Amino acid sequence: MTSRVDAPLKVTGQARYGADHNFPGMAYGYLVLSTIARGRIVAMDVTAAKSAPGVLGVYSPFDPLELHAVSTPMLGETWVPLQDDQVAYYGQAIGFVVAETFEQARDAAMLVEVSYQALPAATSMADGMATAEDAPPSRDGSPSSLEILAPGVESIDEAFAASPVVVEATYSTAPQNHAAMEPHSAVAVWGDGGVTVYSGNQGAMLQVMELAAALGVGPERVHAVNPFVGGAFGGKGRTSAPAFLAAAAARALGRPVKAALAREQVFTATAGRAATVQKLTLGADHQGTLIAMRHDSWCSTAMDRSFVEPTSHGTSREYYATQNLALSQKIVPLNLPPTTFMRAPGEAPGSFALESAIDELAVALNMDPIELRLRNNATAPVGKDLQWSSKHLDECFHVGAARFGWAQRTPQGRTDGDWLVGMGVASALFPALRFPASVEITLRADDTAVVSTGGSDPGTGLLTVLSLVGGESLDIAADRVTPRLGDSAYPPGGMSAGSTATASASTAVMIAATQVIDDLLGLASAPDAPFHGVEVSYEGGRVLGGGRSLSFGELLRALDRESLSATGSSAPGDEYTKHSFSSFGAQFCEVRVHRWTREARVSRMLGVFDAGRIINEKTARSQIAGGMIWGVSAALHEALEFEAGGRPANADLAGYLVPVNADIPDIDVHFLRYPDTLHNAVGAKGIGEIGTVGMAAAVANAVYNATGIRVRHIPITIEDLL
Ligand code: MOS
Helix, strand or coil: CCCCCCHHHHHCCCCCEHHHCCCCCCEEEEEEECCCCCEEEEEEECHHHHCCCCEEEEEECCECCCCCCEEECCCEEECCCCCCCEECCCCCEEEEEEECCHHHHHHHHCCCEEEEEECCCCCCHHHHHHHCEECCCCCCCCCCEEEECCCCCCCHHHHHHCCCEEEEEEEEECCECCCCCCCCEEEEEEECCEEEEECCCCCHHHHHHHHHHHHCCCHHHEEEECCECCCCCCCCCCCCHHHHHHHHHHHHHCCCEEEECCHHHHHHHCCEECCEEEEEEEEECCCCCEEEEEEEEEEEEECCCCCCCCCHHHHHCCCECCCEEEEEEEEEEECCCCECCCCCCCHHHHHHHHHHHHHHHHHHHCCCHHHHHHHCECCCCCCCCCCECCCCHHHHHHHHHHHHCHHHCCCCCEEECCEEEEEEEEEEEEECCCCCEEEEEEEECCCCEEEECCCCCCCCCHHHHHHHHHHHHHCCCHHHEEEECCECCCCCCCCCCCCCHHHHHHHHHHHHHHHHHHHHHHHHCCCCCCCCCCCCEEECCEEEECCEEEEHHHHHHHCCCCEEEEEEEECCCHHHHCCECEEEEEEEEEEEEECCCCCEEEEEEEEEEECECCCCHHHHHHHHHHHHHHHHHHHHCCCCCECCCCCECCCCCCCCCCCCHHHCCCEEEEEECCCCCCCCCCCECCCCCHHHCCHHHHHHHHHHHHHCCCCCEECCCHHHHC
16 A cells, blocks of 8 residues: 655645746737637637737737647547637637736737627537437447347347347436546747647657647657646547647747636537437346347537547447347537547446446346346457456455445335435446556666656556556565656656556566666676676665675666666557456445435445456555546536537536535445456556446436436436436
C-alpha cells in the first residue's frame, strides 16, 4: 500500500498544471463561442473588441490564425478551430481574443458581434433517430452490424421464436461531459527551437503529433509538457481548442500565450459522452440458458461524425455465451458538441442496457440474477475462437455475494421503516489492451534511479506505479526511484487511455531495467573497472563479484560517472492471436428509496474485480472507487440537458449534477489477484475503466428490487419513481 508519490505536491498546491505556468511577457487568450446550433457566420464585427483596452489580437474565421488540418494514425481527424464559417453546434469555438490580461481578453470577447445565417438544427435524439446512419466500421474493422447464428438457424428471429422466454426492452442513456476538475487550458511559448506547450493531456506524444500537424512544423519542433493533469477520462486525449489557439497565437504575436476555458465553456468547446438508445432482446430456455441475443444501438455523434460510442459491439459480444447473436450500431448526427472517449466508451452505457435486460430476464425466469449470469458465463467472446487468457468472473460473484450478504436479498426487496431497500448486481468487463511504450531508466551515482516516459498520470496513479515497478525491477526500494512522466522529451510513452498505461509502461520498465543492469555489469567488469576479470552479478542494487560488492552508486563513483542510462521498449506482440484478454468484475449495490419522497439513495456498494496483478492496492482502489462513483452518477445524477436551440441548460457544476460526499456511502472494493502474464510480463490487466462498467445497471436493478419499478433510462430521477 503505497501512497501516491505526487500526493504531497498536489495537496499543498505545489503541483503545477498546464495553466499554472507563467512567463515574462505572457498574453492571455479567451475563446468566443457560437450562440446558434447550426448555420453560417455571415460576419463578425470586431471593431469594438480590437479597440478595447489591452487587446493584442482578435482572430476569427475571417481573420484566422495559421492552423492546418490534423489527422493522426491513432485518432484520425481532430477538429481545429477557426478554419471555416460553419457552425455545427452551440458553444463551438469561433473566435479568439488575446490581450494583456485575462480580464481584458474576456471583456473584449464579449464585444465581438456575430451575425449568423441560422439553419434548422437537430438537437435531440428524438430529432435525429429518423435519419440515423449505419456507424462506420470500428477500428478493428468490424462492420456496423453483425450476425452470428448457430448451425441450421436461418435468422435471429427464428432463434427468438424458438426461445421459450423472451424479454425485449429499449433503454436510453443521457449525454455527459467529463467535467474534469481542471478545465482544458494551454500555455504556449515559442523559442529558437520551436514551441513548448504546457497543457494537460493523456499522452505527450499524441499532443506533439497533433500540434505539429496543426502548426505545420516538424514534430521535433514541438515540445509538449503535461506534468500534472487534473482529470482527463478520455476528454484530454485529443488536443484541445485552447492548445491549438494558444500555440498559433503565440507564434503570430511573438509572445507566450495562455488560454483556459471557463467552466461553462468546457461543456461545449470540448467533447463528451454520446446519448444512446439501445434495444435489447434476449431469448432463453426455462433454465436460463441464453439462446439468442440482439442488441441494436443508436448513439449521438457530432455532425462531423467523428466518434462512435460502440455500445452494441463493446458489450453484448463479450459478456455472455450465446449461439445466436445480432448486433447493430447506428449513429445519429446532431448539432451538439462533439462526442469522444469517456471512461469505458461503449461499455459504460452499453452495460447499463445489457445488464438491465439480464435482470429483466432473471425476473421473467424467477431466477436469482447472479445464478442467471453464472449459467451463461462465456469462456470467449461470442463468435471468436480465442479464449480469455484468464477469467474469474464466477469467483467475483461468489466472493462478492458472501461479502455483500446477497443471501439476505429477496425478489421483493425489504423495508426498513419508511425506506424501501433493494439490492442489485451487474457484471463488468473491459478489454485488456496495451500500447507501445518506451521507458528510460537512469542509475545515478547517489544510488537513486530515475524512470522516465512520455506518458501521463491524470490522477490514475501511474507515477506511483512507475516507482514501484522501477524499484522491483532494479531490486531496490521504491523510494529510491524518481518517476517522471508528462514530457515529450522523454522516450515515447503510451497513452493514459484504454486502461493500458500500467501494463504498457510497466513492461517497458522491466525491459529497461534488464538492459541497464546488463550495461552496469558490463561497465563493472571492463578493463580498469573494479570487477575486471571476475564473474559479476547484480542483486539488491549492488554489483557482486570476487567476494565483494559495490552499490551501483559506488561503482559509478569509482568509474567517475554521474549516471548510466538505458531505454527499454515494449509493444503488443502476437498474444492477441492466441487469447482474448479482459478484466472482469461483479458490481453489487444496495439502494434505499424513500416511501413518500421517492428519493433514491445508494446505501452500500461493493465491486469485486479480476484485473490481473494489482501493483498498488491504494491507488488501484482509488481508481475503481472513482469509477463506481461515476456509475452512481450516471444512474442517479448526471445528464447534460440541451434546450431545443442546442444550448446546454446546465453547463456548470451547480446544474450538472455529480455525486457529492453525502451521496456516496463507504465503498467496498475487493481485488482477486490472478496475475495475467500471458498478457504482459508484469501481469496487470487494467483497472482504469472497468470500475464504472455495470455500476449504473446495478443501481437501476437495485431500484427495481426495492420498488418494483423498472426504469429503462438514466439518470433515474424522483419523477421516475412516483
Ligand atoms: Mo479513456 S475513455 O481510456 O481515454
